[in-house]
Amino acid sequence: MRLHGEQVSALRQGALASASLLVGMVPWGIVAGVAMVSAGLTQAQAVAMSVLVFAGSAQLAVLPLLIVKAPLWVMLATTLIVNLRYVIYSAVLAPHFGHLSRPWRVLLSYITVDGVFALFAARFRPEDADPHKHWFFLGGSLVMWCGWQVSTWIGVFAGAMIPKEWSLEFASTLGLIALVMPLLFDRAVVWGAVAAGGVALLAAGLPLNLGLLAAIGSGVAVGLAVARFGQTKAERG
Amino acid sequence: MAGEAAFGWALIAGMAVVAFLTRAVFILPGHRLRLPPTAERVLRYAPAAALVAIIVPDLAFAHGVWAVSIDNPRLIGGLAAFAIAAATRSILLTIAGGMLALTLARILAGG
Numbered sequence: 043m044r045l046h047g048e049q050v051s052a053l054r055q056g057a058l059a060s061a062s063l064l065v066g067m068v069p070w071g072i073v074a075g076v077a078m079v080s081a082g083l084t085q086a087q088a089v090a091m092s093v094l095v096f097a098g099s100a101q102l103a104v105l106p107l108l109i110v111k112a113p114l115w116v117m118l119a120t121t122l123i124v125n126l127r128y129v130i131y132s133a134v135l136a137p138h139f140g141h142l143s144r145p146w147r148v149l150l151s152y153i154t155v156d157g158v159f160a161l162f163a164a165r166f167r168p169e170d171a172d173p174h175k176h177w178f179f180l181g182g183s184l185v186m187w188c189g190w191q192v193s194t195w196i197g198v199f200a201g202a203m204i205p206k207e208w209s210l211e212f213a214s215t216l217g218l219i220a221l222v223m224p225l226l227f228d229r230a231v232v233w234g235a236v237a238a239g240g241v242a243l244l245a246a247g248l249p250l251n252l253g254l255l256a257a258i259g260s261g262v263a264v265g266l267a268v269a270r271f272g273q274t275k276a277e278r279g
Numbered sequence: 280m281a282g283e284a285a286f287g288w289a290l291i292a293g294m295a296v297v298a299f300l301t302r303a304v305f306i307l308p309g310h311r312l313r314l315p316p317t318a319e320r321v322l323r324y325a326p327a328a329a330l331v332a333i334i335v336p337d338l339a340f341a342h343g344v345w346a347v348s349i350d351n352p353r354l355i356g357g358l359a360a361f362a363i364a365a366a367t368r369s370i371l372l373t374i375a376g377g378m379l380a381l382t383l384a385r386i387l388a389g390g
Contacts, residue, residue, distance in 0.1 A: 062370040087287045094295035099333075104294065117290055121297045128301040130325045133318065136305035144307075151303035156330070163326060212353060212381060213374055215337045218330050219360040220373035225327040238328035239335035246336045254332050261328025262321050269320075 052174035056158070056181030059165075063157040066217020067098075067186060068193040072204065074101055075197020081105040085198050092194040096152065096187070098214075100124045126255060131159045137168035139176055150179060155190075157221055158182040164224040230272070234265025350388050356381030 045053075071092075078088035078101065095101055100121045107117045131154055139150055161182060166175050226232050238261025245253030338357035339347050347354060360377030367373070 065371055065374050082283070083287050084284065087284075087291060090288075091291045091294070094291055095298045097294075097298040100294065100298060104290070108290070114286070114289060114293065118293045118297055121294045122301065125298055125301040127325075127329045128298075129304055130329065132302055132305040134326065136309070139306055140309040142309070144309075147306050147309055148303070151306045152299055154302045154306075160326065160330070209353075209381060212356065213378060215334055215353075215357065216360045216374045216377035217370065218334050219357065219377070220364045220368075220370040222327055222330040222334065223364045223368060225330070231324055231327050234324040235327040235331040238332040242332035242335050243339055246340060253336070254329075257332035258325055258328045261332065262324045265324030265328070266320065 048174050049177045052177035053181035056161075056178035056183075057185045058181075059161050059178075060158050060182035060185045063161075063186065063217060063221075064189045066213050066220075067157070067189050070098055070214035070217075071190050071193025072197040072201060074098055075194035075199075076201030076204070077102060077105050077197075078194070079198055079201070081108045083108070088198045089195065092191055095121075096155075096190065097121070097125055097128075098190065123252070123255065127156075127258070128154060130258075131156075134163055135159070135179075138162075138166065138179075142176060146176065150176065150183070153180070153183040153187055155183065155186045157217065158186055160221040160225060230265045230269035233268045233272070234261040234263075237261050237264035349384075352381045352384035352388060355384035 074092070075088060078091060079085060083091065091101055103120050103124045104117045107120060132151070135150070135154065139147055142150070158179060162175075162179050165178075166172065222235070226235060238257040240257075241260040242253055242257035245256045247253070248256070334357070338351075338354045339345065341351055341353065349355065356377045359380035360373050363369075363376040364373040
């Protein structure tokens with residue numbers, strides 16, 4: 043396949059836009075690499091998990107379960123619940139990518155990550171007819187994919203040398219904070235997010251990340267309620 | 280030992296399938312699957328709610344214990360990051376400023 047100039051340009055724009063996300067992802071990947079090996083996976087398995095699963099929060103969530111030798115289905119259920127946010131992303135992305143060929147849809151599904159999703163959702167609306175927006179998504183995602191693989195390799199093969207007091211894993215939370223700002227585009231979304239944060243604190247003790255789901259559900263409900271009853275005429279218009 | 284290795288590979292294979300299906304569930308059917316308008320309105324509020332719900336407990340709890348206090352360096356770092364993100368919209372400045380605030384708070388807390 044020969045790439046047109048506009049495709050290359052969209053690919054490059056996506057790559058540049060997500061390059062700054064690497065600052066948050068690389069430390070997180072190193073931490074995940076260290077954690078996978080210390081939980082008992084072989085180095086080959088840790089590398090394979092990063093390539094095949096490619097979901098940092100799910101990878102880290104199953105490790106404590108692996109250490110206590112939990113049953114396989116509990117670990118897969120944990121993966122599903124931690125990854126449920128991707129179902130939401132999938133539904134948001136589907137109208138953008140529905141016209142693409144099956145190989146494209148398989149590739150873009152496999153390679154979706156939080157950061158590039160947030161950048162893409164803030165930049166494109168489903169009704170935008172931009173024919174090259176999937177190249178933007180691919181460019182950003184490839185940067186994140188390479189960053190994740192290389193940083194987990196560093197953790198797997200060299201992690202023992204990094205001091206724990208550096209709290210490198212905190213950089214990923216800081217990255218999420220930077221990503222959430224462009225998504226807070228009106229009052230209803232802000233109140234929904236505030237409600238989600240409150241419920242996440244109240245429900246933090248629930249097992250299997252169910253608190254996360256309760257928080258998302260409450261956030262959506264509050265957002266819908268504020269949009270329906272709370273907005274002034276000017277905001278509605 | 281061979282059993283443990285086989286379990287690890289089964290876990291990786293199963294997680295790979297689950298992780299792919301959660302991402303592909305709406306993208307893969309493509310045009311054949313349309314979300315009802317209600318679902319599209321619901322999804323407008325979901326991404327910000329999900330990200331905030333991941334962030335907030337990470338700041339407010341330390342090792343699984345409620346830790347809303349100026350002695351919690353992650354809370355200080357996170358609040359600084361929110362302020363920087365709101366003011367600058369820069370991912371780099373947010374992460375750098377948050378890590379700096381975390382480090383300063385840890386030094387001031389004496390550990």
